[in-house]
Amino acid sequence: xxxVTQPDIHITVSEGASLELRCNYxxxxxPYLFWYVQSPGQGLQLLLKYFSGDTxxxxxxxFEAEFKRSQSSFNLRKPSxxxxxAAEYFCAVAPGGGADGLTFxxxxxxxxxx
Amino acid sequence: xxxxxxxxxxxxxxxxxQVTLRCSPKSGHDTVSWYQQALGQGPQFIFxxxxxxxxxxxxxxxxxxxxxxxxxxxxxxxxxxxxxxxxLYLCASSLIFDAGPSTDTQYFGPGTRxxxx
Numbered sequence: 001x002x003x004v005t006q007p008d009i010h011i012t013v014s015e016g017a018s019l020e021l022r023c024n025y026x027x028x029x030x031p032y033l034f035w036y037v038q039s040p041g042q043g044l045q046l047l048l049k050y051f052s053g054d055t056x057x058x059x060x061x062x063f064e065a066e067f068k069r070s071q072s073s074f075n076l077r078k079p080s081x082x083x084x085x086a087a088e089y090f091c092a093v094a095p096g097g098g099a100d101g102l103t104f105x106x107x108x109x110x111x112x113x114x
Numbered sequence: 115x116x117x118x119x120x121x122x123x124x125x126x127x128x129x130x131x132q133v134t135l136r137c138s139p140k141s142g143h144d145t146v147s148w149y150q151q152a153l154g155q156g157p158q159f160i161f162x163x164x165x166x167x168x169x170x171x172x173x174x175x176x177x178x179x180x181x182x183x184x185x186x187x188x189x190x191x192x193x194x195x196x197x198x199x200x201x202l203y204l205c206a207s208s209l210i211f212d213a214g215p216s217t218d219t220q221y222f223g224p225g226t227r228x229x230x231x
Binding site for chain 1: 118147149154155156157158159161162170172204206219220221222223224225
């Protein structure tokens with residue numbers, strides 16, 4: 001069975017600084033990979049997804065993620081964070097396609113310092 | 115274009131009771147998935163419905179059941195509620211065979227917060 005690990009439970013970043021959130025997955029083949037963001041009391045919003053092709057994918061709100069097969073990683077990055085980026089971030093995997101049931105990591109809580 | 119909607123927003127039940135949560139998918143979507151998100155955790159996949167049939171199921175007991183209607187809306191039923199069923203229940207919709215940019219993407223609703231006392 002597939003699994004997702006987000007090693008950082010909390011991350012604190014100063015506004016304007018760069019951000020990298022880590023995600024490692026366990027699966028025999030290349031899965032479908034996703035990053036979602038959840039603001040307090042809200043549902044999940046898709047930031048970006050990777051299925052195949054270019055390993056650097058661009059998403060909404062200035063986020064990007066890089067798929068590294070050798071490291072089984074799909075880390076999320078942003079060059080300059082804004083206070084509005086404070087939220088919970090979830091990495092997810094789907095083995096057979098994005099329409100399948102997703103397996104999520106436990107999430108990383110992002111705190112932005114002024 | 116209405117997104118995924120869920121009702122009710124909040125619900126309080128007592129142990130042993132039964133509960134029904136409802137979900138209307140995004141316009142044009144034909145598949146509904148349900149997830150349970152306990153406090154401080156990531157969402158866990160419960161099951162998915164397509165063409166009024168359960169297509170996939172996660173590791174949840176039979177107390178969790180569902181239904182999909184001809185208009186693609188869906189219900190999640192939980193019987194014999196336990197304290198541990200307290201969570202945010204998320205519904206997500208998708209289109210199984212979409213050749214456009216939304217292919218293989220699930221769109222989530224705001225969730226129903228269930229509290230079991």
